[in-house]
Amino acid sequence: MARVKKSYVDGKYGQLHYRIAVPETPSALPPLYCLHQSPKCGMEFEALMGAIGDERIVVAPDYPGYGQSCKPPEEHLATVPAYAEACWQVADALGHDNLALFGNHTGSKVATEMAVMRPGHVGNIAMVSAALLTDEERAFFADYFTPIPLDDAGTRFTTMWQRIIERRGPGTTLEMLAQSMMMNLLGGEEYEWGHAAAFSFAEPFEEALKTLPNRITILNPADDLTDCTRRAIPLLKNGEVVECPQWGYNFMDVWPTEVAALLRSYL
Template identity: 30%
Template sequence: MIRAAYAEIPTGQVHYREWIPEKEARRPLLCLHPAPFSSAFFTTAMPALGEARRIIAPDYPGYGSSSPCGEAPSIEDYAASILQFLVCLELDGPVDVLGFHTGCLVGAEMQLQSVDAIGALVLVDVPYFLGEVQERMSAQAGAPLKLTTELESIASLWQSGIAVKAPLMGMDRAVELLAEQLRAHPNAHLAFKAAFTYPCEERFARLPGPAAIIATKSMLSDVTAEAARAAAASALFIKADDITRGVFEEGAPQIAARIDAALTQLEDQKGE
């Protein structure tokens, strides 16, 4: 069963969705969504991810139904907010953390800020950009969307969100996710700006672990491998070339199996 609720942190309310399993035998899994979506991004995958574990998926501040946390939040700010959110839940112990795209950076920063709160970290398709590439990405994706009364201003979003995705996941689901992008307007770009100004190289080199980094067959596969090399001291690298699209939609059963196997391996290594 998926339910929705709010938690109160110093900067405002955090909206979250969670999956409650019939029998809970493993640590909860915190799911960190990609920008500019919300926790709704994980609702298709929650049943596959949530076998014998509680799945908790918060909306970042300023996304979904969560309150904003400032005019120009950083990845450090998002991580601190989600750590405060975890305190509000009064859990019995640490959580495992799953990040996807932007969520990878937030998850990594959470582990750096409070290693005791994180059992294990699993990062899927990491936007590990450096130098000039990061600057270029920041200028492009970090710029605000300029909506006008003309239909053309939403054409690119419609193309990527509906024309491309509806044949793969169905019109209703594609419209749901497009709506999540639009509801963050006019600040939908802020998490991108934070991601593409985050000091990836320095922060990933300091990850305390345990961590697993998974690369699906995507445009981020090469930079995800670079992220794994940067975090070599603490990270397990997994290639998932069989997952080529819809990672948490049509690919949900496959990625859930990889995530479960990675968490099991990390638990076994920690126990040795």
């Protein structure tokens, strides 16, 4: 397993934190950038980075306001394009000009936006799920992920934990769930900014799926977005949806070697 290290680069709103795994033997494969879901951070890719980082450089940035990255001063600055720009700032600081991308939920939208921002500098793209939502679904999720105020009873935290337990994927341990909870907490009072950013980034994401020349592979595990992910099938200009019913939430923690093997086929 590759060793995962952590470091910082300067970003627009302060420091940007990232994780990186570098193989002992140099690889001709482009660096793989892993883009996290909301409200998590690059920590969700650590097991996968260990499994795939012995054959290529793998980088997992924390978006502004998540993990250990400094947050934007106001919510309207927390957008999918801002997250994509921050990831390019990490890549520029590391001297990475051509990338492969792997996005998870919110990270799927960040991945396509990175490719739109710099045509010709992104190769193949893989992603977990595609939030192609109806207006009704978007309203439901926006309400579901409305920030929960702090109170003496700890309602925010008990609700977070209950939701994590309800979505427990096959093979997920309590320790994995506790790590998921910890990543939520690192978002602080701004923990739901990323969900709002993702829900508002609808038409640009759909247009990117239709028009990007990059090969796009969408993994479709058994989660809250399984059905809407299939709406991407007729949209993809160059790609496919790969059904993964054996996997649920936290599948990268449970089966990192198997996920790494699958990604090798597409990235």
